[in-house]
Amino acid sequence: MNEAREPAMSAEEMLRLRAELEAANRKLTEAYKLMSLGRLVSGIVHEINTPIGSILSNNEVTTRSLEKLAQFLGEAQQRGTPPPAKALEIVETVRGLAAVDKIACERISGIIRGLKTYARVDEADLRKVDLHEVIRDTLKLSGCEYRRRVAVETDFGDIPLVECYPQLMSQVLLNLLVNAGQAIEGEGKIVVRTRNEDGWVRISISDNGRGIQPEHRARIFAPGFTTKPVGIGTGLGLAITREIVVDTHKGEIGFESEVGAGTTFHVRIPVEHPGSGRP
Ligand SMILES: Nc1ncnc2c1ncn2[C@@H]1O[C@H](COP(=O)(O)OP(=O)(O)OP(=O)(O)O)[C@@H](O)[C@H]1O
Numbered sequence: 001m002n003e004a005r006e007p008a009m010s011a012e013e014m015l016r017l018r019a020e021l022e023a024a025n026r027k028l029t030e031a032y033k034l035m036s037l038g039r040l041v042s043g044i045v046h047e048i049n050t051p052i053g054s055i056l057s058n059n060e061v062t063t064r065s066l067e068k069l070a071q072f073l074g075e076a077q078q079r080g081t082p083p084p085a086k087a088l089e090i091v092e093t094v095r096g097l098a099a100v101d102k103i104a105c106e107r108i109s110g111i112i113r114g115l116k117t118y119a120r121v122d123e124a125d126l127r128k129v130d131l132h133e134v135i136r137d138t139l140k141l142s143g144c145e146y147r148r149r150v151a152v153e154t155d156f157g158d159i160p161l162v163e164c165y166p167q168l169m170s171q172v173l174l175n176l177l178v179n180a181g182q183a184i185e186g187e188g189k190i191v192v193r194t195r196n197e198d199g200w201v202r203i204s205i206s207d208n209g210r211g212i213q214p215e216h217r218a219r220i221f222a223p224g225f226t227t228k229p230v231g232i233g234t235g236l237g238l239a240i241t242r243e244i245v246v247d248t249h250k251g252e253i254g255f256e257s258e259v260g261a262g263t264t265f266h267v268r269i270p271v272e273h274p275g276s277g278r279p
């Protein structure tokens with residue numbers, strides 16, 4: 001006969017284990033997503049970098065050749081055999097176009113450099129980093145979303161190198177910047193500030209967008225919470241951001257918001273990572 005036995009685990013314990021399992025699962029999914037995104041971006045960066053490099057070097061040759069051509073035409077003119085006026089005009093037009101192409105290519109290269117920081121999976125290790133460099137690179141990336149309508153200002157303080165995971169910090173900044181850009185309807189402004197706070201560094205990202213409704217404020221860090229239409233928001237941005245700041249870097253994240261006036265997110269990171277194994 002079977003005896004009635006005490007359950008091996010209390011309902012409370014089971015619930016706690018289940019919550020832990022779900023949290024671990026969520027972390028794994030996020031890590032996997034980051035990793036595959038990193039690989040995808042690395043591949044794209046590589047594929048774009050090579051052709052851009054050849055366009056840029058061809059552009060240099062073209063510009064030099066045009067200068068030579070202009071010089072030959074000038075010399076011919078001095079010798080009393082003026083070239084057709086149209087020839088000089090064409091040289092000038094092509095020179096102008098080549099100069100614009102150079103600027104365009106440099107802009108693409110700048111974005112690619114930004115992507116490289118973002119995708120540098122092999123540099124995902126903990127190290128001392130100039131956060132201003134990470135911010136600049138991430139701004140280049142986020143600028144693609146709203147460059148024309150949103151002005152971005154930086155107000156950088158005198159901060160020390162910070163021991164952190166630069167690729168993850170870039171992810172934090174990107175999430176906050178994209179949210180700020182998406183909160184602004186039409187034209188607006190984003191300000192990125194950094195401050196040294198005695199053993200900590202604070203990064204603040206302010207926008208003058210629509211603000212966060214009071215009834216949403218307690219939920220914005222919850223995974224899956226979004227007020228954006230399907231296809232735009234997954235509601236994961238701030239959940240991942242909070243996890244990277246608080247769990248991975250032992251930092252703090254908070255915000256201030258006024259409906260109709262704007263929002264500021266504050267991220268505080270310890271200058272020395274508490275888990276870096278120092279005595
Ligand atoms: N700067 C901001 N201004 C106004 N609302 C914001 C701002 N940042 C976040 N929110 C609010 O918080 C919600 C959650 O943000 P979160 O980044 O987690 O998800 P999402 O932006 O909606 O989607 P995802 O980031 O996954 O694309 C947003 O839907 C928005 O309502």
Ligand SMILES: [Mg+2]
Pocket residue numbers: 175178179233237238
């Ligand atoms: Mg978001």
